[in-house]
Amino acid sequence: MIVPETMLAIDPAEPGGPEVLVPVKRQVPTPAADEVLIKVAAAGVNRPEVMQRMGLYPPPPGAPSILGMELSGEIVAVGEDVPREMIGQVVCALVSGGAYAQYATAPYGQCLHVPEALTMVEAAAMPETLFTVWTNVFERAYASAGDWILVHGGTSGIGTMAIGLGRLFDLHIIVTAGSDAKCDAAREIGADHAINYKTEDFVRRVKEITGGRGVDVVLDMVGGDYVARNLQCLAEEGRHVSIAAQRGGEAAIPLWPVMRKRLTLTGSTLRARDKGFKTMVADELARTVWPHVEDGKLKPVIDKVFAFDQAADAHRRMESGDHVGKIVLQMTETL
CATH class of the missing domain: 3.90.180.10 (Medium-chain alcohol dehydrogenases, catalytic domain)
Known part of the structure; x- marks a missing residue:
C-alpha cells in the first residue's frame, strides 16, 4: 500500500x-x-x-x-x-x-x-476501557470470582466494560446510573443490580442488596464527596479504586472506618x-x-x-x- x-x-x-x-x-x-x-x-x-x-x-x-x-x-x-x-x-x-x-x-x-x-x-x-478496567479492578483491586463490586457511571464506556468483564469473571455487579431508563439499560447489559442515584440513596441500597455485608470493590470515577459514601459501602478488607474525579479531586476521608474494616484506597491514571x-x-x-x-x-x-x-x-x-x-x-x- x-x-x-x-x-x-x-x-x-x-x-x-x-x-x-x-x-x-x-x-x-x-x-x-x-x-x-x-x-x-x-x-x-x-x-x-x-x-x-x-x-x-x-x-x-x-x-x-x-x-x-x-x-x-x-x-x-x-x-x-x-x-x-x-x-x-x-x-x-x-x-x-x-x-x-x-x-x-x-x-x-x-x-x-x-x-x-x-x-x-x-x-x-x-482498548481504553478494557485496559482501564482490567488494571484497576483486577490488578489494583484484585477482584476475584464471587466478589461484589459497585461501579459508578454504570452506562458509561467504563461502566459497561466493567459489567462485561465482571460477568466474564463471575463478579456480582451493582452499578449506579442517573435515570430509571439507564438503570434498565445497565441490567439488560448484565448488571445484577442498578441504583438510580438521583432518586435512591446508593449507600442504603448497597447495604440492602448485600444483606448488610457491603461490596468488596468500588470503582469510582466521581470523587469528591462520593468517596466517604463509597467507604460506607465497602465490606471488611474492601478496596476503593479512584480513576477520575468528576465531583472534585479533594475528599474528606473518615479514618476510623478505614482502620476498623482494614480498607485499601488506591487509584491510577493510564x-x-x-x-x-x-x-x-x-x-x-x-x-x-x-x-x-x-x-x-x-x-x-x-x-x-x-x-x-x-x-x-x-x-x-x-x-x-x-x-x-x-x-x-x-x-x-x-x-
Whole structure:
C-alpha cells in the first residue's frame, strides 16, 4: 500500500467547544523503531478527549496533539524493530494520542489483533476501557470470582466494560446510573443490580442488596464527596479504586472506618504510563481476556457511530450524558 505524505486529522489549534473539532491537513506520522503505522478504520471517543479539547487535560510529553486514545485499523508500515510480516494485519491499539486521524502510529506492544468476532467499530471501542478496567479492578483491586463490586457511571464506556468483564469473571455487579431508563439499560447489559442515584440513596441500597455485608470493590470515577459514601459501602478488607474525579479531586476521608474494616484506597491514571507498563497489560489481556473476545463472549456496548467529520457531534453526544456505552468515529474513504 502506498502511504500518502499528508492526511486529515482532528487537531484543534486552540481549546474550545465541540465546534473546534474540524478536520485539518497534517503530515502522516513516521513510526519509531518499536511502532507501527495504522490506517485508521475507527476511533473510540472518550471523556479525557473532551477534557483535552477544552484545554483541561493536556497530552503527556511526547504525545501528539491530535485527539484520540484508541483506534482500529490496518498496519501499513512498521518501525525497524517490528517484524515486516505485521504489515497488512488488522489490529486495535491503545495510544496516548493521534487516533482522530486517517493514519496514526501506535507502539507495537500496545496492539491487539482484531478477531472475526469484532467489527472494526467494536474493536476501536475496546482498548481504553478494557485496559482501564482490567488494571484497576483486577490488578489494583484484585477482584476475584464471587466478589461484589459497585461501579459508578454504570452506562458509561467504563461502566459497561466493567459489567462485561465482571460477568466474564463471575463478579456480582451493582452499578449506579442517573435515570430509571439507564438503570434498565445497565441490567439488560448484565448488571445484577442498578441504583438510580438521583432518586435512591446508593449507600442504603448497597447495604440492602448485600444483606448488610457491603461490596468488596468500588470503582469510582466521581470523587469528591462520593468517596466517604463509597467507604460506607465497602465490606471488611474492601478496596476503593479512584480513576477520575468528576465531583472534585479533594475528599474528606473518615479514618476510623478505614482502620476498623482494614480498607485499601488506591487509584491510577493510564494515559501517562510508559510503554513498558502498557505492553505488559496488553500481554496480560492477550492471555486472559482476548480468548473470550475471540469467542464472542466480550464485546463493547456501542452507543452511536459518527462519521469522522462529525467529531463535533460525537463530543456533543458525550457531553449530553445521554449515551449508553461507547461513542465511535468511523473513517470513510470519501474524505
